[in-house]
Amino acid sequence: xxxxxxxxxxxxxxxxxxxxxxxxxxxxxxxxxxxxxxxxxxxxxxxxxxxxxxxxxxxxxxxxxxxxxxxxxxxxxxxxxxxxxxxxxxxxxxxxxxxxxxxxxxxxxxxxxx
Amino acid sequence: xxxxxxxxxxxxxxxxxxxxxxxxxxxxxxxxxxxxxxxxxxxxxxxxxxxxxxxxxxxxxxxxxxxxxxxxxxxxxxxxxxxxxxxxxxxxxxxxxxxxxxxxxxxxxxxxxxx
Numbered sequence: 620x621x622x623x624x625x626x627x628x629x630x631x632x633x634x635x636x637x638x639x640x641x642x643x644x645x646x647x648x649x650x651x652x653x654x655x656x657x658x659x660x661x662x663x664x665x666x667x668x669x670x671x672x673x674x675x676x677x678x679x680x681x682x683x684x685x686x687x688x689x690x691x692x693x694x695x696x697x698x699x700x701x702x703x704x705x706x707x708x709x710x711x712x713x714x715x716x717x718x719x720x721x722x723x724x725x726x727x728x729x730x731x732x733x
Numbered sequence: 734x735x736x737x738x739x740x741x742x743x744x745x746x747x748x749x750x751x752x753x754x755x756x757x758x759x760x761x762x763x764x765x766x767x768x769x770x771x772x773x774x775x776x777x778x779x780x781x782x783x784x785x786x787x788x789x790x791x792x793x794x795x796x797x798x799x800x801x802x803x804x805x806x807x808x809x810x811x812x813x814x815x816x817x818x819x820x821x822x823x824x825x826x827x828x829x830x831x832x833x834x835x836x837x838x839x840x841x842x843x844x845x846x847x848x
Contacts, residue, residue: 662841662842664839
């Protein structure tokens with residue numbers, strides 16, 4: 620069975636601080652995919668990144684970066700120099716061979732204060 | 734990425750009634766999914782809507798309560814039947830526009846309140 624754990628329920632930071640959102644996953648699949656989504660207060664889900672299990676390269680996109688470590692089954696997400704617009708709920712998700720087994724973590728609510 | 738239109742965006746319904754939610758995609762997609770997000774909670778997959786065959790339901794969800802139609806590759810409906818206040822949630826349609834294991838893209842959701 621697939622499982623995603625986001626232990627941080629809520630995080631509050633002050634603008635310009637760096638913040639890391641943790642994601643730990645469990646799977647028996649050798650091929651799997653990891654995702655991060657953002658859900659701002661407006662409610663829509665915005666896709667941020669997908670990673671497959673064979674690609675452990677870290678990725679940076681502007682102020683966002685992702686650290687994938689198979690050894691610890693973690694796929695953490697860091698926002699550098701946070702901004703108020705980053706305030707949202709962030710979900711980590713895991714899928715196996717098919718999207719129909721995608722599982723979402725409980726989400727981390729990030730509040731960035733001015 | 735696919736553009737997904739979901740209707741209605743919100744509704745307030747009385748218990749015992751049913752509501753049908755529509756999901757229209759601007760391109761043909763093989764897989765469409767229906768999720769539920771209860772207040773303050775994560776997303777839970779209800780079912781996979783298959784074109785030309787019955788939907789595949791996840792544990793805890795049954796066809797009698799959540800009948801799904803998928804008449805073609807761009808459209809699906811989810812009905813929430815015989816509603817109770819516990820059905821108050823956001824219901825989200827999603828598609829894997831790029832094929833298997835491509836990121837899911839979501840509609841804006843239907844915010845349902847059952848009184």
